[in-house]
Amino acid sequence: MTYIAKPKLHHPSLTRNRVGFTRRDYEGKISTLCAGCGHDSISASIVQACWELDVEPHRVAKLSGIGCSSKTPDYFLGQSHGFNTVHGRMPSVLTGAYLANRDLLYLGVSGDGDSASIGIGQFVHAMRRGVDMTYIVENNGVYGLTKGQFSATADQGSRSKKGAENTDSPVDLVSLALQLGASFVARSFSGDKAQLVPLIKAAMKHRGAAFIDVISPCVAFNNHGGSTKSYDYVREHNDAVNRLDIIEGRAAIEVIQPDEGVIDVEQHDGSVIRLRKLEADYDPRDRLRAMNFIAHHAAKGEVVTGLLFVDPESRDFHSHLTTVQMPLNQLETAALCPGAEVLEKLNASFR
Amino acid sequence: MTASTNDFVIKFANVNGSGSASANELFAKAILRMGVPVSPRNIFPSNIQGLPTWYEVRVSAAGHLGRRGGVDLMVAMNPQTWDADVREIEAGGYLFFDSTKPLPQGMRGDIEIIGMPLSALCVKHYDDPRQRQLLKNVLYLGGLSMLLGIEPAVVEALLSEQYKGKPQLAQPNIDAFRLGRTWAQDNLKFPLKFGVVRADNVGDRIFIDGNSAAGLGCVYGGATVCAWYPITPSTSVAEAFEKYCHKFRIDADGKRKFAIVQAEDEIASIGMVVGAGWNGARAFTATSGPGVSLMTEFLGLAYFAEIPATIVNVQRGGPSTGMPTRTQQADILSCAWASHGDTQHVLLFPEDPHESFAFAADALDLADKLQTPVFLMLDLDIGMNQRLCAPLQWNAGRTLQRGKVLDTEALEGGVPFGRYRDVDGDGIAWRTYPGTHPVRGAYFTRGTTKDADARYSERGPDYLDNVHRLKRKFETAKGLVPQPIIERAHRPTSLGVLYFGSTSPSMHEAAQRLAVDGLALNLMRIRAYPFPDTVRDFVLAHDHVFLIEQNRDAQLRTLLVHSFDVDPARVTPILHYDGTPITARFIAGAIRERLGAIAIREVAA
Known part of the structure; x- marks a missing residue:
């Protein structure tokens, strides 16, 4: 972390995106996390992804729970409304916000304690409902703010900084999300921006619950030998199944002949996720095979990363609820209140 | 016994799941239609079938709608509770029973006994076992109407309304009712010491339960998001909201101007309400005491982060297996001071369904105006019983009061914005909805670690400034809530x-x-x-x-x-x-x- 505030002045040479913003316009306050924290890399990836996607910052609502990861929404998208909610309860607040206004982009940021321990119930049900959001878990297997307790994603047999062994079996949020019906499931590593930025972009373009589990080492409490969430361990065991590019709808006219190792997935808004396969037998459109593949590799101690599953035909919660297109928070009295005359008729029916 | 014409208490002792509820309700409504006030109460177990249930109807020409206590006529249809039911009859009162089986030995000598062979009559006239059970209730309705002087045309009209569009059901019910009347006329002594005589004491009053009225009040009050978790005795609030939304809130394309979510628990329910309120939609949840307990962390956050939320609390006993079907006013403190830290919440206390409707709509306005949780405190007695009350009232031209919200134009016009600044001196700060303006009005919402401009702060003076403003806001609330x-x-x-x-x-x-x-x-x-x-x-x-x-x-x-x-x-x-x-x-x-x-x-x- 740094105590020196960045100057507000933008360098004139900073590149502007199609909506007229520079990368700096997507930044937030100075991070107060530890130097080298994986979470700061994720924040930087979010900034990059939003800039590249030409999203107007104020059209994003960012919500989080409690913990180190949940502090980060203050450190990116300073022109977006943010909400640091209750420990483990970000999904319900985000769901309510999304019900109120379907026109905004919703970004939920959580941690492994926040989502896999105290908040696992809300994580589960938000995935089931298909709330249209990008849900990022910054997963370090440890409670940082309370100084180093194991979280529910810590691997069995891994050791804490103090040397204690974790004997509980871990919660794998990726497998859980797949089982629960999430329509976009990915895993990445905070240290791999080349993989993470396109994943965030694809998730934000996706309609429905898009979940990204980002392994994000905790330099203070979980970056030692014996940890399975350290920078060294993840670099050694990372097995990326694909690399992806996002092709905006408008650019899809360019003819790029996909070769054999490429899968194109068109999303509802016309954008295309182009996946370059690194694992020959991996097809991210097959939920069952994805679950099997992940479990198979986990048994070998490998951390599978990349876009693990995507359902291009996904629907979201508003379409399940058949709500009107106009955001509910913009409906006025005339649209909502049946009025005095109708009430007289109702009164008559109660006699 | 103090009973007299148009002034008595009749109680039906039934087994739940036997179809008695609709017959009993019809009995109460028939008396109302004769212009005589009644106040019925369901006394029921937390069970779907097989346990004792009672329906007590107080008939009161003077319009007393509270429970009186004591019973003048017991319709004893449940052998399980027979002894206690017989004991409850006031001296000089009546016991009405199914005389297919003989009376037990050692009956009280100070009451009068009326036997009607209901089961035998059903067996004689109906083949279908289900029909025998259901029409038994209508048979006693017929018998009682003869004994008490209830006009048969009124009951038959109600039966026709109940089975509107289903003549194959209406006719057997009307026939059974007539059969009961005829048998009573031929075999029983009447009139009793009390009965019903047509009067004009009901006026334009309506007959509705508080939960339905509250659900309708939320429609009128402009709620668009309802997140809830089933719990007795509040479930019918959300169900009523859904029913009236389907009636009034579906546009020409079949799209809904509302969103109802049955959440996974009460924590998620209030979380969704808080999220929707933060984002500018009117939202409410309906629950009871145990649900409020689960919601308390969120209620504290909503208080300090100043987010509108409406909570309909239909009070009962508690906790867990805590008298869920009995009434109490025992959540006053758990709601007024819900959550950790120095919190205070607005509570509204309706007296009947009329006010349940009015206060539900008011609560949604108040929550927006005060930017805080507002509780609508019903209880089971108001919520789950139909009550005679003044007609629901709505002023033509009334609009939703959204409170202090800066819109795009205001921000564009350069109105200075600091989320928690007390610009007007009433403790209520101006807020913005997410997504309003590209470069103005965004802020970060959190608990108490903030200054007046919503920047992160753990400084004592900033904390004090905030909580003292919240105190001022609560003072302002005194003038906005329904006055005594x-x-x-x-x-x-x-x-x-x-x-x-x-x-x-x-x-x-x-x-x-x-x-x-x-x-x-x-x-x-x-x-x-x-x-x-x-x-x-x-x-x-x-x-x-x-x-x-x-x-x-x-x-x-x-x-x-x-x-x-x-x-x-x-x-x-x-x-x-x-x-x-x-x-x-x-x-x-x-x-x-x-x-x-x-x-x-x-x-x-």
């Missing part, structure tokens, strides 16, 4: 009574009785917390004040003493909390008893 209603005695008196919520009808009746005994009481009905200062003035204007509550620990009294530092000795609690609705008999008796120990100062006219 005072009813003065016919002559000056040094005695006052405070009461609230479902106690209302019994309190009025008790005051009338005590007035007949020469005891004058000034009444004040509290309708909201924070208490307006007129509540303190009322307490100080009387030597003694009785505070009537339906809980063990005098919870509202605690709030009262805390609010105004009044001497607790001035306020005598009168408490009823066995799970049954409070009665006028109880209140009058308790006041008489307490007065024995008090020297009453006469006040000159």
Whole structure:
């Protein structure tokens, strides 16, 4: 972390995106996390992804729970409304916000304690409902703010900084999300921006619950030998199944002949996720095979990363609820209140 | 027995799941249609089939709608509860039973017994076992109508309405009703010592349960998001909201102008309400005491982050297997001070379905105006029983009051924005909805670690500045909530009574009785917390004040003493909390008893 505030002045040479913003316009306050924290890399990836996607910052609502990861929404998208909610309860607040206004982009940021321990119930049900959001878990297997307790994603047999062994079996949020019906499931590593930025972009373009589990080492409490969430361990065991590019709808006219190792997935808004396969037998459109593949590799101690599953035909919660297109928070009295005359008729029916 | 024409209590003892509920309700409605006020109450177990259930109807020409206590005519259809049911009949009263089987030995000699062979008649006339069971209820309806003088045309009209569009069901019911009447006419002695005679005492009043009225009030109040979790006795609030939304909130394309989510628990319910409120939609949840307990962390956050939320709490006993089908007013403190830290919440106390409707809509307005959680405090007695009340009322031209919200134009016009600045001196700051303006009006929402511009701060002065402003806001709330209603005695008196919520009808009746005994009481009905200062003035204007509550620990009294530092000795609690609705008999008796120990100062006219 740094105590020196960045100057507000933008360098004139900073590149502007199609909506007229520079990368700096997507930044937030100075991070107060530890130097080298994986979470700061994720924040930087979010900034990059939003800039590249030409999203107007104020059209994003960012919500989080409690913990180190949940502090980060203050450190990116300073022109977006943010909400640091209750420990483990970000999904319900985000769901309510999304019900109120379907026109905004919703970004939920959580941690492994926040989502896999105290908040696992809300994580589960938000995935089931298909709330249209990008849900990022910054997963370090440890409670940082309370100084180093194991979280529910810590691997069995891994050791804490103090040397204690974790004997509980871990919660794998990726497998859980797949089982629960999430329509976009990915895993990445905070240290791999080349993989993470396109994943965030694809998730934000996706309609429905898009979940990204980002392994994000905790330099203070979980970056030692014996940890399975350290920078060294993840670099050694990372097995990326694909690399992806996002092709905006408008650019899809360019003819790029996909070769054999490429899968194109068109999303509802016309954008295309182009996946370059690194694992020959991996097809991210097959939920069952994805679950099997992940479990198979986990048994070998490998951390599978990349876009693990995507359902291009996904629907979201508003379409399940058949709500009107106009955001509910913009409906006025005339649209909502049946009025005095109708009430007289109702009164008559109660006699 | 005190019963007389148009003034008696009849109680139906049934087994739940036997189809008795609709027949009993029809009985009550028939008397209403004859212009005679009734107040029915369901007394039911937390069970779907097989356990005892009662339906008690008080018929009262004078319009007393509280529970009276005692039974003049028991319709004893449940062998399980026979002994207790027979004991409950007032001396001189009647027992109506199915005489297919003989009466047990050793019956009371001080009551009159009316036997009608209901099962035998059903077996004789119907083949289908299901029909035998259901029409048995209609048979006794026929018998009772003959005994009590209920007009058959009224009952038959109600049966036709009930089975509107289903003549194959309407006719067998009407036939069974006539069969019951004819049998009673040929075989029973009538009239009884009391009965029903057509009158004109109902007026334009309506008959509706508080939960339905509250659900409809949320439609009128512009709620668009309802997140809830099923819990007795509040479930029918969300169900009513859904029913009326389907009626009034679907556009020409079949799209819905509402979103209802049955959440995974009450924590998620209130989380969704808070998220929707933060994002500018009107949102509410309906729950009961155990649900409020689960919601408390969120309620604290909503208080400090200043997010509108409406919570309909239909009170019952608690916890877990805690008398879920009985009534209490025992969540006053758990709602008023819900959550950790220094929190205070707005509570509204409707007295009946009429106010449940009005206050539901008001609660949504208040939550937006005050940017805070607002509780609508029903209880099972109001919520789940149909009650005669004034027609629901809505002013033409009334619009949703969204409170202090800066829109795009205001921000574009350069109105300075700091989320928690007290610009107007009333403690209520201006807010913005997410997504309003590209470069103005965004802020970060969190608990208490913030300054007036919503920047992260753990500084003591910033904290104090914020919580003191919240205090000012609560003072402002005093003037916005429904004000108390005072009813003065016919002559000056040094005695006052405070009461609230479902106690209302019994309190009025008790005051009338005590007035007949020469005891004058000034009444004040509290309708909201924070208490307006007129509540303190009322307490100080009387030597003694009785505070009537339906809980063990005098919870509202605690709030009262805390609010105004009044001497607790001035306020005598009168408490009823066995799970049954409070009665006028109880209140009058308790006041008489307490007065024995008090020297009453006469006040000159």
